[in-house]
Amino acid sequence: MTASYDVVQVASLGADFDQRLAARYRVLPAWREPRGLAAFGGELQGLRVAVTSVRHGFTQSMFDALPALQAVCSWGVGHDTLDLRAAAARGIGVSVTPDVLDDCVADLAWALMLSAARRTAVGDRYVKTGQWRALGQFPVATKVSSKRLGILGLGRIGEAIARRAAGFDMQVRYHSRSPRPQAPYGYEASLVDLAAWSDFLVVACVGGAATRHLVNAPVIRALGPQGILVNIARGSVVDQAAALAALRSGELGGAGLDVLEQEPTPAVEFAGLDQVSLMPHVGSATRETRAAMAELVLDNVNEFMRSGRLLTPVAAREMQA
């Protein structure tokens, strides 16, 4: 029996994307079914392509349910929720949406750096709630320009963050598993040494088991009472309990966090911490970038259907990690 469907969609990527995909292919919209792929039987047998998102992920049991699967096209650049080992074991290609979101995630990293240092979110409340009139002068904050910026993970997004530092006359150094000789920034082989050097430490590396709690208590202590930690990567990279304890005791100066260990977070954890600026995991969430990400998923599906190749596959090194 030939397959009744071309593509299985385990996550909706918005009405516009879903309609365009369905206009071109016979799509099984498995995301509509609360039981997921388990609700389907023979329909899954010949399916070669799956569409998902980094939020929804792609697990071993999803791979197991799709015996003919050849490609997974995911929305988002992170692959910590995609079981790459399971994909590699069966020679299944996995694509993500790199490059198109770098600018927006880097912009948000800077928004958080500036907000944590200059207290823009606190100042906004100060004016709107009448505290300016009641209390007078707003407390002095921390200078950003001409300071030292450390970046954990000088990848696509890390580089975009580093490039923006030129406009702020900042020195930049970075840490990752291996140095990048062509990069015009100094390499620190030790993350603790990078943190000790930095005024601002921005986390921009991959998430997942290998980087879990890379930013731990010693790294946070090295960043110090005047230091500001910014995380736009994944909540799992930072030991959040250690960061919160250091923020409360004054051992860490401030933080700007787009991503947290538990999302959405119980807000009470951050109560009273005006030195922390938070955003609800929205690094790529602009109209322009979200449209570009959806387009790139579609381009990957089209290219795979046409040539059997993916346009933006996860690198072989990451597939084996």
Ligand code: NAP
């Ligand atoms: P990328 O180009 O692959 O860069 C990842 C960087 O992480 C590389 O510099 C890599 O360097 C480093 N790295 C990997 N494993 C490491 C380890 N164990 N220790 C230290 N460094 C390590 O990825 P990207 O496109 O810049 O994206 C980075 C991450 O941003 C994504 O994985 C995602 O989790 C996050 N992100 C967040 C949002 C948001 O909404 N906040 C949006 C998009 C992406 P080496 O290989 O040399 O170690």
